[in-house]
Amino acid sequence: MCIRDRDMEILVCIIVYVDRFINAKKIYLTLHEMHRVILAASLLAMKFYFDDPYNNKTFSRIGGITLEELNELEANFLIEIDYNLAICKREYKRYEKALVSYALINVNKM
Numbered sequence: 001m002c003i004r005d006r007d008m009e010i011l012v013c014i015i016v017y018v019d020r021f022i023n024a025k026k027i028y029l030t031l032h033e034m035h036r037v038i039l040a041a042s043l044l045a046m047k048f049y050f051d052d053p054y055n056n057k058t059f060s061r062i063g064g065i066t067l068e069e070l071n072e073l074e075a076n077f078l079i080e081i082d083y084n085l086a087i088c089k090r091e092y093k094r095y096e097k098a099l100v101s102y103a104l105i106n107v108n109k110m
């Protein structure tokens with residue numbers, strides 16, 4: 001499987017956003033909560049970095065939740081991370097390196 005550059009960029013952004021959210025709330029997430037946090041982070045990453053992202057209605061269908069719940073998740077997520085969606089190059093590279101290292105370790109276990 002080959003990951004395109006744009007896919008990798010979005011994946012790194014999602015991980016950064018999820019990490020910011022968890023650190024802001026200082027909590028552990030259940031699987032149920034993690035699904036929603038990842039969905040909100042994905043939506044925000046797509047909106048912030050792509051010119052024509054999917055709309056919230058499409059994301060709610062993909063995520064299996066109502067549009068109203070997704071809208072609320074998006075708003076709450078932004079508040080928790082203090083609307084900080086920008087990622088500096090150094091921070092991006094740090095997360096990218098960690099992600100690639102993790103992937104390589106786990107591929108070698110297969």
